[in-house]
Amino acid sequence: MADQQVHDALDSVPPQPPVLRWAEPPEGPVLVLLDQRRLPAHETELVCTDVPALVHAIQTLAVRGAPLLGIAGAYGIALAAARGYDVVEAAGLLEVARPTAVNLRYGVRLAADAHGRALAGGGTREQAAAEALEAARALHRADADASRRMAGHGLALLGELLPGGGHRILTHCNSGALVSGGEGTAFAVALAAHRAGELRHLWVDETRPLLQGARLTAWEAARNGMAYSLLADNAAGSLFAAGEVDAVVIGADRIAADGSVANKVGSYPLAVMARYHHVPFIVVAPTTTLDPTTADGASIEVEQRPGREVTDVPAPRSADAGSGGGVPMAPLGTRAYNPAFDVTPPELVTAVVTEVGVISPVTGDGIARLCAGARDGIVD
Known part of the structure; x- marks a missing residue:
């Protein structure tokens, strides 16, 4: 009976909410984070509408862990581009948010480079923002695959x-x-x-x-x-x-x-x-x-x-x-x-x-x- 109760309890545990997701509500794109500062007591999402908010989330460990910081950094560049902010300035803020985790710098530069190449190739701001977002999504997918292989x-x-x-x-x-x-x-x-x-x-x-x-x-x-x-x-x-x-x-x-x-x-x-x-x-x-x-x-x-x-x-x-x-x-x-x-x-x-x-x-x-x-x- 005790084993069955344990299995029933495990079956009743809801799936873990996404740790990070891109969303596009009517008021504009946002980056939504599972606020790790509140765990395990509360599974609360934190909505970042701009890069300073994301930098604060990174520095206060609402989002953390080297691979995820890289993903968050890439989405941060996409967020800045989609909302019309200065991408170079955003990259500078994000890269130094936490200095030891090299993945953060990697993700920021990956998306920033994709954005820059699109503009240099004659693309519009909207097209460049889309390229930055695709770079972030590609990194997100690649990290999931890397996790499985590791x-x-x-x-x-x-x-x-x-x-x-x-x-x-x-x-x-x-x-x-x-x-x-x-x-x-x-x-x-x-x-x-x-x-x-x-x-x-x-x-x-x-x-x-x-x-x-x-x-x-x-x-x-x-x-x-x-x-x-x-x-x-x-x-x-x-x-x-x-x-x-x-x-x-x-x-x-x-x-x-x-x-x-x-x-x-x-x-x-x-x-x-x-x-x-x-x-x-x-x-x-x-x-x-x-x-x-x-x-x-x-x-x-x-x-x-x-x-x-x-x-x-x-x-x-x-x-x-x-x-x-x-x-x-x-x-x-x-x-x-x-x-x-x-x-x-x-x-x-x-x-x-x-x-x-x-x-x-x-x-x-x-x-x-x-x-x-x-x-x-x-x-x-």
Whole structure:
């Protein structure tokens, strides 16, 4: 009876609302976002009518996650063009909204270049706006396809590294459908393992200070009926020591030319513990996250977030849950160190999984081959 109740409860869960969609009401085109600051308590949509509103949504984490930021940036250019705003100015605002996630810059430039080519070719403003919108939609479709391919490659890799199934996967931050045009990056691999009957348990780091794991990954895991447990970030070491982790699988916001990986702060300590305990540390990211123009980890610009995100306890039911604010827990005037990301050196990364294949060991030459494969449209 209990199992039947669980199945009934899962069947009654409504489908996840679109994380991002383009809409054209009578008053003009808009970009509609699922407001991730309000999750899991409220599934609320946020309507952006111009680029400053979208920039604010990006900076306050209403929309977040490297692949989705690229998609949002592309649609932002389309929005500016469709509403007759200065596209060059819009691109400048969007590109610097969050500096670490290279996908944002990629998406902005993709749509801006499509817009510029249309104008240079003699197209009207309306035609140029249509080209920018099609570029955004094409990126959206491509990311969904990349998500599917990464899930397949990642599942195959887990099978090679961990024969026998029953994987116990530890993940950090949020890397599912909330960050993607599809089902995500790292979370998509865990979800593929779950659907294949190969996932024994998903360990979900809460991900301080903004609790993306607790608020978002746990929400996605519950919706998909996955066996999961939430843990405080500083409890991960005890899991490793107890032999309860078979693999760490995370996403990335930027991967440098040498294979250094920038991801949500707290990822690097997991890599160190994984190496000590002989546990695979796997990074899953689309090739749009690879940045051959950034030479190494030291060259990655790491975003510094407001100190209040550390000094205050977030209020998940408020619109500010994703940007700090809430109940102060530190003495007034306390200074905080709050990098949004840390950087894991390539020698601690077992493999990088992309839509065009897997590299292991992770080297600069391997990253260059992945970039070339993506550029040439070669898919394993």
